[in-house]
Amino acid sequence: LKVIAARLYRVRMPLVHAFQTSSHRKAYLDHILVELQDESGAIGWGEIASSSDPYYAPETVETCWHIASRYLLPAVIGRRWTHPAELAAGWSKVRGNNFAKAGADTAAWTLWAEVRQLPLATVLGGKRTEVVAGVSLGIEPTIDDLLVQVQQQVDAGYPRVKLKIAPDWDVEPVRAVRSAYPELDLHVDANGIYTADELDRLVKLDDFGLTMIEQPFTPRDLLTHAELQHRIHTPVCLDESIETVADLETALKLEALQILNIKVSRMGGLTAAVAAHDRAQDAGVAVWCGGMHEFGIGRLANVALSSLPGFTLPSDVSASEKYYARDIVQPAVTAVGGVVQVPEGNGLGHPIDREFIAANTVEEFALGP
Numbered sequence: 001l002k003v004i005a006a007r008l009y010r011v012r013m014p015l016v017h018a019f020q021t022s023s024h025r026k027a028y029l030d031h032i033l034v035e036l037q038d039e040s041g042a043i044g045w046g047e048i049a050s051s052s053d054p055y056y057a058p059e060t061v062e063t064c065w066h067i068a069s070r071y072l073l074p075a076v077i078g079r080r081w082t083h084p085a086e087l088a089a090g091w092s093k094v095r096g097n098n099f100a101k102a103g104a105d106t107a108a109w110t111l112w113a114e115v116r117q118l119p120l121a122t123v124l125g126g127k128r129t130e131v132v133a134g135v136s137l138g139i140e141p142t143i144d145d146l147l148v149q150v151q152q153q154v155d156a157g158y159p160r161v162k163l164k165i166a167p168d169w170d171v172e173p174v175r176a177v178r179s180a181y182p183e184l185d186l187h188v189d190a191n192g193i194y195t196a197d198e199l200d201r202l203v204k205l206d207d208f209g210l211t212m213i214e215q216p217f218t219p220r221d222l223l224t225h226a227e228l229q230h231r232i233h234t235p236v237c238l239d240e241s242i243e244t245v246a247d248l249e250t251a252l253k254l255e256a257l258q259i260l261n262i263k264v265s266r267m268g269g270l271t272a273a274v275a276a277h278d279r280a281q282d283a284g285v286a287v288w289c290g291g292m293h294e295f296g297i298g299r300l301a302n303v304a305l306s307s308l309p310g311f312t313l314p315s316d317v318s319a320s321e322k323y324y325a326r327d328i329v330q331p332a333v334t335a336v337g338g339v340v341q342v343p344e345g346n347g348l349g350h351p352i353d354r355e356f357i358a359a360n361t362v363e364e365f366a367l368g369p
């Protein structure tokens, strides 16, 4: 294959319900869509799902735009390749910037799947025909507001609920949700806000039968994660800490995790996400696919990835409608009883709504004709 045209679209979409984590609050999101076209006219799409602010990861929409337009797209144009990993070799000198790379890498994978006339899930090694989705709930103004949110999602059929926690929003909301839903698959995510001094506070969460405690401490602090894991029965899950397969190797050696959240964005694309899945499966670590409030393109890539055999826990691949009134793929991604079908069509498997994308594009960049 040879990419002859590469384009970026910065697309703005309002969220149906503002989302608050331990660090920030969002009412609309800007994601960057990557479109790659090869000589035959086939098209592949990817999504750069960076937050606008550098609070989850160091990248922002602006840094992704800079890296993608200045380094990634120029490395792709005119290069001959037979597998997406070969195309990615063109930007291997670029350190970090995994969200930007993930969008370009996903576009290469979806283009490759289109050319081979196979579903993205199939070319990634996926086996499942449907995947189980969980939902992620932000920090709410009150516990009653949170209970309303949980009830909505349980009514919608989602079998797993994850709660964002922070030092002033942890034991009490968890106790309230647990007593209202004694059997619910419940887990918490701190996005790295706790310090080693607060270890005892987290140990208290061991009493609530949580499926996991996700990323309690700052990303580079693997030792404190290992210490917590040695003090509690609840599995520790790592998210922000794991950006490469080498990070996973270190965390395994330290026994700092029992569960891995694999995000395509954080790992720098589907090639690395599949490699992390394979390594975790080898090590007996359960994985699930995390989300970044993706629009339809990134969401369908997450669904395809979640069809791999090691994804045994519910993934953050809830229906588009949880976040967006209308999606950029048509039909939108839907869930029935918390289950999402893996598309059988080629590539991403849902048509892209170009008109809707154009109507919501706030900036564009193009290389090639």
Ligand code: OSB
Pocket (backbone or CB within 6 Å): 021, 056, 135, 136, 189, 191, 239, 290, 291, 292, 293, 294, 316, 317, 318
């Ligand atoms: O830690 O999983 C996280 C959103 C923004 C930043 C970090 C995270 C999240 C989510 C999104 O939880 C969940 C989803 O996309 O469904």
Ligand code: MG
Pocket (backbone or CB within 6 Å): 189, 191, 214, 215, 239, 240, 261, 290
């Ligand atoms: Mg997380």
